[in-house]
Amino acid sequence: MRTICLMALLTVVSAPAQEAVFGTTVVIPAGLKGDIYHVAEGTESLDVLRKAKPVGTIYTSALNVPPQHFSIGFPGVTERFEWFAIDYGGKFWIKEPGVYRFKLTSDDASTLHIDGLLVIDNDGIHSPAARRGSVRLSGGVHTIRVRYMQGPADEVALTLEVASPGDDTPRIFSTEEFKPPGNPDEWNFAESMPPQAKDMDLDRSVPEVIPAPEARKRRRFRR
Numbered sequence: 001m002r003t004i005c006l007m008a009l010l011t012v013v014s015a016p017a018q019e020a021v022f023g024t025t026v027v028i029p030a031g032l033k034g035d036i037y038h039v040a041e042g043t044e045s046l047d048v049l050r051k052a053k054p055v056g057t058i059y060t061s062a063l064n065v066p067p068q069h070f071s072i073g074f075p076g077v078t079e080r081f082e083w084f085a086i087d088y089g090g091k092f093w094i095k096e097p098g099v100y101r102f103k104l105t106s107d108d109a110s111t112l113h114i115d116g117l118l119v120i121d122n123d124g125i126h127s128p129a130a131r132r133g134s135v136r137l138s139g140g141v142h143t144i145r146v147r148y149m150q151g152p153a154d155e156v157a158l159t160l161e162v163a164s165p166g167d168d169t170p171r172i173f174s175t176e177e178f179k180p181p182g183n184p185d186e187w188n189f190a191e192s193m194p195p196q197a198k199d200m201d202l203d204r205s206v207p208e209v210i211p212a213p214e215a216r217k218r219r220r221f222r223r
């Protein structure tokens with residue numbers, strides 16, 4: 001077992017850093033667990049995941065894949081670099097209740113659910129595009145789910161950013177930042193929710209278009 005884990009780790013470490021950020025096979029207990037799926041060529045929506053069975057699992061604490069070329073697949077899991085999907089799930093802890101603004105950028109499809117509520121819908125086959133959504137969060141534990149699908153090669157993108165109440169600039173969301181307190185006695189929130197705030201980001205119908213990276217020579221590794 002130890003040898004297998006070491007091999008997986010070495011494979012990930014030896015891969016180009018910018019192409020290994022969907023996650024690795026190294027388990028992160030408090031992070032996001034991503035189940036990987038193969039999807040049929042021509043798939044246009046994340047809806048297909050309802051009936052699919054995962055081919056493997058990766059882990060990460062953040063989704064930070066800016067628009068880039070992707071050709072290596074997932075070391076230790078699958079060599080797919082196109083027509084795959086990842087269903088990430090995890091929990092996070094809110095210390096400061098209020099309206100949190102999220103920004104989800106992807107090539108191709110993605111969605112964000114918080115506590116089972118669809119907050120951002122960026123589904124479909126498309127170039128890098130960002131959509132925003134806001135949600136009022138009470139203090140304590142919440143669930144997060146990000147579904148992602150890469151359609152045609154070779155470009156990919158998947159970033160999830162967050163702005164806390166009062167913050168102007170979003171930053172990459174990380175489960176490392178939103179961990180519960182070490183002392184379980186502090187795991188309670190007696191105070192009520194803050195007053196309803198105006199949601200500035202509810203206009204989700206028009207995605208922001210992120211400039212695609214410079215076109216690179218198309219590489220094919222289909223097996």
Ligand SMILES: [Ca+2]
Nearest residue numbers: 107151152155
């Ligand atoms: Ca793509």
